Amino acid sequence: MNLIVAADNKWGIGRDGGLLASIPTDMKYFKEHTTGKVVVMGRKTLESMPGKRGLPNRTNYVLTTNPDYEAERCIVVNSEDELWEELSQYDPDEVFLIGGAALYNKFYRMCDRLYVTKMDADLNADTFIVNFDEDPDYKVVSESDPVTENGITFRFVVYERR
Numbered sequence: 001m002n003l004i005v006a007a008d009n010k011w012g013i014g015r016d017g018g019l020l021a022s023i024p025t026d027m028k029y030f031k032e033h034t035t036g037k038v039v040v041m042g043r044k045t046l047e048s049m050p051g052k053r054g055l056p057n058r059t060n061y062v063l064t065t066n067p068d069y070e071a072e073r074c075i076v077v078n079s080e081d082e083l084w085e086e087l088s089q090y091d092p093d094e095v096f097l098i099g100g101a102a103l104y105n106k107f108y109r110m111c112d113r114l115y116v117t118k119m120d121a122d123l124n125a126d127t128f129i130v131n132f133d134e135d136p137d138y139k140v141v142s143e144s145d146p147v148t149e150n151g152i153t154f155r156f157v158v159y160e161r162r
């Protein structure tokens with residue numbers, strides 16, 4: 001499984017239930033990596049998306065404890081066991097964990113590759129993920145040049161499990 005996230009310089013990823021910034025080039029990067037793939041998200045991340053429905057041209061899994069939950073374009077799973085059972089049918093390289101913090105923090109160690117858009121700013125987040133630089137099991141394998149868009153400088157960094 002892979003993970004894809006945009007984080008600020010304190011590893012913040014969200015505020016008030018939404019994203020910290022809107023960066024078109026990062027949106028494009030996310031779309032390029034996940035289109036045609038399987039994406040896995042928590043219920044709160046799904047509900048932060050336009051129309052509260054799954055992303056187009058992707059197989060969307062949503063994790064919630066609510067057994068009656070339904071959402072357009074989504075396959076709903078109610079437990080980790082159910083999620084792993086479902087995901088076992090796919091090539092792990094085709095699966096992307098797309099948030100939010102609850103799922104990133106719980107499951108990132110199950111990911112072989114972490115695609116992190118590192119935003120070089122403190123964007124006043126209220127939702128944080130762990131600092132991947134402090135996890136000795138992961139190393140940076142690529143890092144783009146910095147790009148500035150909408151006043152935010154960011155780099156695309158890829159980590160792999162050692």
Ligand SMILES: NC(=O)c1ccc[n+]([C@@H]2O[C@H](COP(=O)([O-])OP(=O)(O)OC[C@H]3O[C@@H](n4cnc5c(N)ncnc54)[C@H](OP(=O)(O)O)[C@@H]3O)[C@@H](O)[C@H]2O)c1
Pocket residue numbers: 004005006007012013014015016017018019020041042043044045046048063064065066077078079080098099100101102103104127
């Ligand atoms: N920067 C980024 O790249 C990025 C990406 C995605 C999201 N975000 C941000 O992250 C924030 C949301 O993150 P979050 O941590 O609050 O929520 P989240 O991870 O999206 O969703 C949490 C929900 O997932 C369900 N869940 C979690 N573990 C479960 C388990 N083991 N079994 C069953 N259900 C489980 C629960 O849903 P129920 O309460 O329904 O049971 C839980 O409330 C937002 O601000 C969003 O914009 C940022």
